Amino acid sequence: MAERLEVEVKKQLSNFVQALIALAPSRNYVTQFLYLVKINGGIDYRILEDAYPDIVKGEYVRDAFAKAFGISFKDKVYLESGKFGDFLVGFIDRVLQLFEDPEFRSKINSLLKEEYPQGVPNLAQEWLEVRLKGLSSEPTYGKVAVKVLREIVRVQRAKTEELEKSLGISRGEVIEATNLLKLYGLVKEDPYGFTPSESLRKYPQVLEGI
Amino acid sequence: MNEGGLKDHLANLVNALANLSPSRNLVSQIILATPEEQATLHHSFPELKVSEFREVLRAMGVVFEDKVRCAQESFAEALAKSIHMVFDWLDDEFIYFDFATDIMYKMNEVRSSLAKLTGSHVDLIPNPYLEWAKLVIEKLSRDYGKDKVMGFMKSLLNKLLRGRDRPPSIIDEVGAEVRANPAELKEICELLASSEGRGENIYVKGSRRHPTGYVWLVHCKYHLDPLLLEEFRSGGYHYYVDYVYKARHEGSLRRALEEVM
Numbered sequence: 409m410a411e412r413l414e415v416e417v418k419k420q421l422s423n424f425v426q427a428l429i430a431l432a433p434s435r436n437y438v439t440q441f442l443y444l445v446k447i448n449g450g451i452d453y454r455i456l457e458d459a460y461p462d463i464v465k466g467e468y469v470r471d472a473f474a475k476a477f478g479i480s481f482k483d484k485v486y487l488e489s490g491k492f493g494d495f496l497v498g499f500i501d502r503v504l505q506l507f508e509d510p511e512f513r514s515k516i517n518s519l520l521k522e523e524y525p526q527g528v529p530n531l532a533q534e535w536l537e538v539r540l541k542g543l544s545s546e547p548t549y550g551k552v553a554v555k556v557l558r559e560i561v562r563v564q565r566a567k568t569e570e571l572e573k574s575l576g577i578s579r580g581e582v583i584e585a586t587n588l589l590k591l592y593g594l595v596k597e598d599p600y601g602f603t604p605s606e607s608l609r610k611y612p613q614v615l616e617g618i
Numbered sequence: 619m620n621e622g623g624l625k626d627h628l629a630n631l632v633n634a635l636a637n638l639s640p641s642r643n644l645v646s647q648i649i650l651a652t653p654e655e656q657a658t659l660h661h662s663f664p665e666l667k668v669s670e671f672r673e674v675l676r677a678m679g680v681v682f683e684d685k686v687r688c689a690q691e692s693f694a695e696a697l698a699k700s701i702h703m704v705f706d707w708l709d710d711e712f713i714y715f716d717f718a719t720d721i722m723y724k725m726n727e728v729r730s731s732l733a734k735l736t737g738s739h740v741d742l743i744p745n746p747y748l749e750w751a752k753l754v755i756e757k758l759s760r761d762y763g764k765d766k767v768m769g770f771m772k773s774l775l776n777k778l779l780r781g782r783d784r785p786p787s788i789i790d791e792v793g794a795e796v797r798a799n800p801a802e803l804k805e806i807c808e809l810l811a812s813s814e815g816r817g818e819n820i821y822v823k824g825s826r827r828h829p830t831g832y833v834w835l836v837h838c839k840y841h842l843d844p845l846l847l848e849e850f851r852s853g854g855y856h857y858y859v860d861y862v863y864k865a866r867h868e869g870s871l872r873r874a875l876e877e878v879m
Contacts, residue, residue: 409670410667412666413664413667413668416644416665416666417644417665417668417670419664419712420643420644420645421645421671421674422636422645423637423642423643424637424643424644424645426634426637427633427634427635427638427643428634428638430630430631430633430634431631433633436627436630436631436634437623437624437627438624438627438628438631439631462623462624463624466735469624469735471731472731472734472735473669473731473735475725475727475728475730475731476725476727476728476732476735478714478725488714490714491712491714491725492703492707492712492728494727495700495703496703499696499699499700499703502693502696502697503693505693506678506693509677511677511697512674512677512693515670515674515676515677516672516674517675519670519671519674570698576655587655587738595704
């Protein structure tokens with residue numbers, strides 16, 4: 409009886425964890441699109457046309473996306489407040505937090521050893537890795553952006569002119585690079601300069617692997 | 619990414635959300651069953667005897683005291699909310715408000731849009747609300763008898779419930795057409811329609827300082843939540859308040875009744 413219950417529990421938990429993992433923006437193109445639009449408070453249409461052409465370019469797909477998730481596709485693309493896309497991103501945030509919680513990870517790993525011999529993935533860290541890979545493979549300013557990011561992480565806070573000087577690159581390049589970094593949610597900007605995002609502060613080793 | 623890729627990602631997303639619904643998942647069932655007495659919950663879900671399982675639930679924010687509940691701001695609470703949202707979303711019932719006009723709308727082209735995007739028939743898009751409604755109606759029909767449960771739900775969907783100065787009594791309005799004793803009727807009403815008063819306030823019309831009306835989502839024990847309660851205030855000398863219950867998920871509930879029948 410006890411063994412049968414344990415088998416059933418493992419099966420149920422495995423399905424549950426699998427469903428949560430499938431929502432992660434590192435694993436799903438659609439949630440990735442929604443997540444990036446949300447964290448930027450809207451993104452220029454032209455940028456998304458290049459980054460997510462399958463969703464944005466065709467009128468048929470774009471309209472269906474707008475109706476299904478509540479997205480406004482104008483000069484700026486944004487998630488309409490109070491609609492499902494907006495809500496879903498908030499929930500996915502909670503999923504990322506759950507999978508980086510050491511207590512949850514240790515409890516679930518002890519039950520699902522066979523399914524996840526390496527442990528369940530840390531979805532927050534994985535999402536950071538995916539963004540950094542995406543950034544480094546940007547054809548125009550990807551490499552400069554990684555350089556700029558390393559410098560921001562090293563000094564923890566930097567203004568445009570400081571980055572210009574310390575890296576020996578033009579102001580235009582710094583602006584393009586930091587725009588990319590903001591788009592990927594890797595840095596934050598305030599009146600005192602750029603600072604690394606919270607996830608980069610937590611997992612700085614991921615940047616070393618790029 | 620090619621078109622097939624996008625279709626696959628969309629289908630994976632919809633399936634993942636559907637797989638988190640209580641018709642497909644024990645964890646979600648347990649979380650939705652709270653708050654509940656620990657003994658009752660253990661009786662309903664013997665899987666809770668597995669201590670490691672309780673530990674995982676604890677890590678998600680389920681609190682095991684005499685009464686089992688979800689901690690505020692916990693993942694378990696967020697999951698319960700998400701299940702409700704997905705119920706509404708995949709049944710074309712997701713409510714939103716236009717703040718400028720105070721008009722309530724539904725995202726009512728979700729299923730057809732997802733069908734277009736995934737290239738599948740609309741009936742093949744998962745409908746977790748319908749799945750759950752069938753399970754609940756089947757279970758309650760076994761417990762109370764088909765006539766009572768189906769009679770109650772049909773009457774609820776067919777009647778327009780209105781009241782002046784106070785919300786109409788669901789039991790008084792609907793109960794007359796159901797042959798059940800008052801105690802049973804009260805239980806069926808709590809399980810299927812309304813478990814406590816007016817429910818969750820989801821919108822204030824006008825401003826908070828000068829409201830012209832409210833909208834409540836009426837919750838019931840088994841989370842079918844088939845009613846919205848709207849309050850309309852009339853100003854001036856002859857001040858009065860009108861209340862109207864509006865049915866939600868009507869199509870799926872009627873379909874569930876037919877299929878269980």
